[in-house]
Amino acid sequence: MTGRRVDRSWALYERALEHIPLGTQTHSKAARSALRGVEPCYIARGKGCRVWDLDGNEYIDFRNGLGPITLGYSHPGVDEAVRRRLDEGTIFSYPHPLEAELAARLVAWIPCAEQVRFLKTGGEAMAATHRLARAFTGRDKVLTCGYHGWLNSTGVGVPAATQATYRALPWGDAGPYEDALKAEPIAAVSVACAYAEAERGDPFLAELRALTERYGALLVFDEIVTGFRLDRAGAQGYFGVVPDLAVFAKGMSNGVPLSCYAGRREVMELAERASISSTFGGDTLGLAAAMAVLDAYEAEDVVAGLWSRGEKVQQGFNQHCARLGIAAELRGLPPMAQWIFADDRFQDFNAEVLKRGVIVFSVCYPSFAHRAADLDAALAAMGEALATLAVR
Ligand SMILES: Cc1ncc(COP(=O)(O)O)c(C=O)c1O
Structure with missing residues (x-):
């Protein structure tokens, strides 16, 4: 030792x-x-x-x-996929075909995904889902559960008006969510699983699904950790609850930077009007790595x-x-x-x-x-x- x-x-x-x-x-x-x-x-x-x-x-x-x-x-399949892309260029002035190919595979894998879009970090993809939910519902406030990345946090440096559009609630008990949904218009309930108490996702997530439907809010799953880990399709796969939107990142590309937000077509289609766009969202390294990860998960x-x-x-x-x-x-x-x-x-x-x-x-x-x-x-x-x- x-x-x-x-x-x-x-x-x-x-x-x-x-x-x-x-x-x-x-x-x-x-x-x-x-x-x-x-x-x-x-x-x-x-x-x-x-x-x-x-x-x-x-x-x-x-x-x-x-x-x-x-x-x-240094997974051989992922590394080889990335190396191949390095030889041919990693970002272009039009999309690489991998964008469409990976999106199609993810739509087949992820229950909530009718459409998919790529970014680089989990936090920015979560911010994208919150913006989409606000655009779709015409409401500002988001109820959060768990950490969603630095862009979606409250505290020092975040304008008071922005902070007022978030409210953090605890994992596992739908009661406080029902109270909040009853009290004012809510754009989205945005949930990441709590690690030590993850099994309480049953019945918690199904209850949130019912509540958000009843009160006209969207349900967003932060699958940044749960995706490709708890289940291929994350908490929605494991607990059998389909949200409106979800974010996958970390395990999707075995460490090569890539995130995606995915969900209902009518919500995702607002991405253009909501101006969600990023120069590096479609770089080929992350996309190729994710394709290799999906291959590995399919092989074993x-x-x-x-x-x-x-x-x-x-x-x-x-x-x-x-x-x-x-x-x-x-x-x-x-x-x-x-x-x-x-x-x-x-x-x-x-x-x-x-x-x-x-x-x-x-x-x-x-x-x-x-x-x-x-x-x-x-x-x-x-x-x-x-x-x-x-x-x-
Ligand atoms: C559950 C969860 N959501 C969001 C994030 C933020 O992701 P990123 O650091 O890629 O922005 C993290 C990062 O640890 C996370 O664990």
Whole structure:
């Protein structure tokens, strides 16, 4: 386990802080000062379920890029598809045929999708769905559940008038949504699954479906994490509830930037009047990667693989906790369960598994590239890490 040093990582991180606020573009990737000397601030490369940091240390990774890596890093099929496009050009002054080809495949895959359009990040695609819902209903207010990306947040720097058009409500109980829908005109109810309580999607999402229909609001599913993970078609596939609009991103292209918003034709057709347009939406790298991802999911039951790998980690971790008497649990549905520790001890656990060559995140993201031996090794490291917590 020991002998790992991350000095080069931390030295570069200190330098990066001079030029980059937070040292990185993604809040959840920022190094934590409490994990100084343990956390690898920089990953230099990845293959399968393993990554190597700037100092050359190897890890079994359960962060997986914060969710997008479902097939494993440097997946041969995805990489080859991207390389082919690099040889022929990646963006043109007219669309590449891949736009139409991928859209047709996604329409066949995703229950709510009569039409599909592409962007680059999950957050901007969520913003597109909110704009479409407002254009369609002529109403401003959106009820949100969960994180939808920085564009759709409230807080510092967001005009008060914009903030007033959002209201965040909790996951799992349709009551507050019914009250809000009754009280004023609502354009959309926009929902991302809560990780630790995801199973409450039944009956919650069906109840939201009925309520939005009754009150003339649109139902939007944020499938950015659930898509290509919980089910090929995300929460709508898993829970059998069809929203009006949905957004897919992360797992759709195994880490190559691409997002899509999809849904009912009459709503999607407002995209032109609503001026939703992006220079890079149709770049061929993301589209080619997504085509290769769909091929991989068609060739093998990747989703079943994510479930079985997630179940193994969940059961193993929870057994360690029970054996050691530690008040912690990996809770939720196995492809995206969340670590819940009493007494804020997740960070201690995080440090101890890092020392033993395992990277974790608040959500445990198994990938199809985790083989049985990788999971056994990771669970052994987790058991040792938990044992150090038990004696503190
Ligand atoms: C559920 C959910 N929605 C939206 C987003 C935002 O996506 P992006 O960071 O690609 O804008 C994220 C990102 O982590 C997410 O997890």
